Amino acid sequence: MTEQGRKLMTMIDAAVNGLSHLDRLVPTVQGLGRRHAGYGVRDEDYDTVAAALVWTLGQGLGDAFTPEVKAAWIKTYTLLAATMKDASRLAA
Ligand code: HEM
DSSP: OHHHHHHHHHHHHHHHHHHTOHHHHHHHHHHHHHHHHHTTOOHHHHHHHHHHHHHHHHHHHGGGOOHHHHHHHHHHHHHHHHHHHHHHHHHO
16 A cells, blocks of 8 residues: 555645646656557547546545635546647547
8 A cells, every 4th residue: 555655645746747847747747648559549428438538536525625725626637638639639
């Protein structure tokens, strides 16, 4: 559990820092998008995952999932998904 917690925090730290350095984050996310095309992920699948993510966060965070927090997650996910979808189209 300690090791899993450390990995999770490292990942969250990288994501949060990455948002302040989009120039470095974007190429990584573009690569992620191209790999996802290879996994068979289609554009519309991003909406399915968005709905599942928002629902799960709401369940996990409860009252802490304020409208502001929800809007921030949707904005972040939408940016990541749009970058991934664009990259997968360029690869096609
Ligand atoms: C912002 C949206 C998403 C992010 C940040 C994300 C992130 C990741 C990451 C980091 C991996 C590990 C493998 C790699 O780096 O290539 C992965 C794998 C994968 N993702 Fe996503 N993903 C997203 C959306 C989706 C969507 C919409 C689907 C389809 C429903 C999906 C399906 C998969 C599949 C099938 C794998 C491979 C799993 C495996 O073979 O073990 N992902 N994703």
